[in-house]
Amino acid sequence: MAKSVGRTRFLGSFVDTLPEPSLPEVAFAGRSNVGKSSAINALIGATVARVAKTPGRTQALNLFEVDEAWIAVDLPGYGYAKVSKTMREGWKGLIEGYLANRPTLRLVVCLVDPRVPPQEMDAGLLHGLADAGIPTLVVATKIDAFTRTRRVDALRVLATAHGIDLSRLIGFSAHEGIGKDEVLNAIRAAVR
């Protein structure tokens, strides 16, 4: 049964067959533990984003309808080290299958952790999306971990490493609400 959370409605967890494409979709992708659930919760008030996030459990795509205007798609976190190769490949197939075949996909919000060196798996995802012509927004999570003066430097390192314009990289903190309006504005522009 669909569950209401403010103006966000949980549509369900899907493993293979997704609902028919309808409203424009914005997908959220990132390495496991990057802060994706916290970001989704902060952005759309979807406390149900914690569904099935325990590594080792069946991974699924969690869909949330927001403001009756767009659908947030929570993709499984990738790169979790302690699972089998088969499971990792299953997640990869799930993520790549969605990204390649969803006609209503408008934007992928790629979450990256500015506290660790630029990650190969993030670079791989960004390249794949660029090759496929899918618009992306890169969001650096947990930016509150840096003092204000160090934030721009942290963002610049990521922008340079991933070859993206600083204007497409947003410093974000779920804990302190930093960057929330910027991310929501970019999403609204993409789903208009």
Ligand code: GDP
């Ligand atoms: P997920 O695995 O990507 O869904 O990540 P979670 O949202 O569960 O967060 C992973 C860890 O990062 C948790 O320990 C969070 O408390 C922490 N975290 C998430 N968002 C922030 C943030 O904005 N600032 C800081 N400092 N830590 C955060």
